[in-house]
Amino acid sequence: xTPAPGLMMGWTIQxxxxxxxxxxxxxxxxxxxxxxxxxxxxxxxxxxxLNLGLWEGPGSGSEAEAACRRMVRxxxxxxxxxxxxxxxxxxxxxxxxxxxxxxxPRRLVAVNITEWQLAAxxxxxxxxxxxxxxxxxxxxxxxxxxIDGVISVEAAFHFRSRQAFFDECYRVLRPGGALSISxxxxxxxxxxxxxxxxxxxxxxxxxxxxxxAMTPGQIAAAAxxxx
Amino acid sequence: MQxxxxxxxxxxxALRLTAQRLASATSAPAGQRAAxxxxxxxxxxxxxxxxxxYLLLRAVRP
Numbered sequence: 001x002t003p004a005p006g007l008m009m010g011w012t013i014q015x016x017x018x019x020x021x022x023x024x025x026x027x028x029x030x031x032x033x034x035x036x037x038x039x040x041x042x043x044x045x046x047x048x049x050l051n052l053g054l055w056e057g058p059g060s061g062s063e064a065e066a067a068c069r070r071m072v073r074x075x076x077x078x079x080x081x082x083x084x085x086x087x088x089x090x091x092x093x094x095x096x097x098x099x100x101x102x103x104x105p106r107r108l109v110a111v112n113i114t115e116w117q118l119a120a121x122x123x124x125x126x127x128x129x130x131x132x133x134x135x136x137x138x139x140x141x142x143x144x145x146x147i148d149g150v151i152s153v154e155a156a157f158h159f160r161s162r163q164a165f166f167d168e169c170y171r172v173l174r175p176g177g178a179l180s181i182s183x184x185x186x187x188x189x190x191x192x193x194x195x196x197x198x199x200x201x202x203x204x205x206x207x208x209x210x211x212x213a214m215t216p217g218q219i220a221a222a223a224x225x226x227x
Numbered sequence: 228m229q230x231x232x233x234x235x236x237x238x239x240x241a242l243r244l245t246a247q248r249l250a251s252a253t254s255a256p257a258g259q260r261a262a263x264x265x266x267x268x269x270x271x272x273x274x275x276x277x278x279x280x281y282l283l284l285r286a287v288r289p
Binding site: 045054064174175178188190195202216223 | 230233249276277278280286288
């Protein structure tokens with residue numbers, strides 16, 4: 001589902017829903033965000049890519065797609081090759097063919113709570129021979145100890161709880177299995193009025209709970225502590 | 228467990244390119260451009276003041 005044609009001055013129903021969700025979040029605020037962004041956002045760093053990229057240069061248009069691909073490839077190569085891999089929060093599935101190419105999984109499963117993204121990415125999922133699964137990162141519809149690697153690219157801050165997600169990873173991973181994620185963390189809390197306003201606005205715009213603002217140390221501690 | 232912070236290689240370049248894109252996105256609706264400019268300024272503030280960062284984490288289940 002791509003956003004409907006602009007209804008009023010470029011604002012669509014999806015934008016209106018996103019704005020409403022900033023006032024009162026529903027059960028899946030991240031879905032409102034990405035419905036609003038759609039599959040063809042004018043600010044996307046590279047067509048079809050939703051991650052911020054891992055850059056070698058200062059940030060040029062000519063490097064953009066390579067940077068987005070480098071982010072995914074770097075995370076994927078931290079996982080065992082040839083295994084059963086779970087991609088949690090896979091966006092528009094642009095990353096899944098690259099994951100498949102990088103580590104040749106025996107089976108690649110893409111989990112996404114946002115069903116329209118799974119539908120929008122169906123061609124890329126097919127290209128990656130990935131199985132789409134509608135599901136929640138904190139309640140993975142996956143059996144215990146069946147997964148060799150879990151990858152999640154710039155999605156964990158959207159999950160309802162990082163601890164619950166890490167606990168689920170611990171549950172579904174086989175002993176020796178690997179988790180490889182990219183995430184956004186805070187270094188300190190905003191202090192000045194401008195910082196506080198910026199922080200609170202970003203939380204609301206991107207449908208995030210305040211509890212998801214965690215430092216790198218807190219995120220690492222959560223990942224290291226099984227349920 | 229390996230945790231690497233890499234905001235300099237992720238957030239800073241992304242902000243730079245997004246600002247360039249926004250400056251040249253003259254065909255996008257004015258309201259969306261205005262909202263994007265505001266949000267970009269805020270993220271830039273949070274980055275420059277070292278409030279946000281980006282991390283890569285790898286962990287192995289025992």
